[in-house]
Amino acid sequence: MRIGIAAMGSVLGNGGGLDIYTRYLVEALADNDSDSSYVILVSQGSQKTWSYRSWPSNVRFVPLYDIEPRRSALVRAAQRLLWRTLALLVPAHHGDPYLARQIDSLGLDLIHYPHTVVHPLSIRTPCVLSFWDMQQEYYPQFFTDAELAARANTYMPSVEKAWHVIAPSAYTQHTLIERYGTPASKITVIPHGIPKTLQRTGADEMSRVRTKYNLPDEYVYYPANPWPHKNHARLMAALRVYQDRYGPPPKLILSGRLRHERWDAKILAVAAGMEDHVIDLGFVPLEDLPALYSAATLMVFPSLFEGFGIPLVEAMACGCPIAAADATTIPEITNGAAFLFDPFSPENIAEAIRLVLHDQELRNTLIERGYQQLKRFDWEAIIPQLVGIYERVVNRALKHPVRNLAMRCPTLPELPPPPPGETGLSATNFTNDTNSKTTRAIRAIRGKRVPIRCPTLPELPPPPPGKFGWPFDTVR
Structure with a gap:
């Protein structure tokens, strides 16, 4: 299997216990599973925070970028020409869509999000989510309105997006079932592990x-x-x-x-x-x-x-x-x-x-x-459980492929052409030239029966002369 671990923005001292868990998780996977290939997704420029030890050959780190690196003017012009020639939408070069495109292009069988949130939610790669707590559901007074809104927009959608959810405790599993209505069959309780280096000192x-x-x-x-x-x-x-x-x-x-x-x-x-x-x-x-x-x-x-x-x-x-x-x-x-x-x-x-x-x-x-x-809490006992979940999700994904569907245009249902005037458009609305580009475009749309319907606008009296800085008659 080719498994991704989302460690974007994971820097010790910035995110509390979740960053520590991510660090321990990557170390435990590297030390206890040599059969799978692990791709650790990190933020641009943060690779050096993972250089504190040597990593096995089945673990590699891939930086993700918020903004696409600049290319030469010739390359950018060739890209634009290619996309226009193929009549496709130009892909985003920044933000969440660009981040999702980078992740989906890696060819991962699965990605594990260890930080409670799937980001970006638009990814097509199957994902597993470690969900830690929903404190805001029980103590909303501890959060600002902006924090509550952010959690409302990400927490439950992330649980719904995930193919499987890992809860660190039976209590967290209970809250997921109680507050989010998550099926119990979608949740597995697997605790946080502790490395052997964490022991009583002399x-x-x-x-x-x-x-x-x-x-x-x-x-x-x-x-x-x-x-x-x-x-x-x-x-x-x-x-x-x-x-x-x-x-x-x-x-x-x-x-x-x-x-x-x-x-x-x-x-x-x-x-x-x-x-x-x-x-x-x-x-x-x-x-x-x-x-x-x-x-x-x-x-x-x-x-x-x-x-x-x-x-x-x-x-x-x-x-x-x-x-x-x-x-x-x-x-x-x-x-x-x-x-x-x-x-x-x-x-x-x-x-x-x-x-x-x-x-x-x-x-x-x-x-x-x-x-x-x-x-x-021994990682040697926990890792086989995690790998078992990875395998089950990957096998399900093979039976229900979801990749590369976002770039395909769906087949639109056949609809009868709208009666004249219903769309608010007609071939003579704009010009008497039956060979104009506008007229040909309207006929092409109606011929393909694309279900685009525009409401008929009500008749309004013309504004008084001078309302827009010029006599109304001059724009007829």
């Missing part, structure tokens, strides 16, 4: 990261961009509750803030009067994540809505105990390996942090349960 690596970021010996870790649903505001309030009830709270270390992000957790910390207890590291390199998890006393995860929750699996892989929200897919993913709390109650969050922080036996239990969950 003391030396933990010491390196502590020194690099000036971290205390004991801290609570929360890796999440400060979007509203990540619930940083209530977490800061929980720290204030902790201080008022139990004394000085532990240091809260934040990471994951994306580049150009308008939300800022430090402002929320100042509002709660807890700025001295919060350190925001911003977006940290992937190679530092294992040590940050390993050195943390616990990870707190108060998110209100998750389609999967990548940090949950990362923390379990690194032996970091978890205190997390009892909401959406979080109980499903942790499966007993997290101490759950009510994410809407700062008091409940503060109490959960205190219990896990000061109970070594509880932390050990959570760590052990976390290790037991990791088999579900």
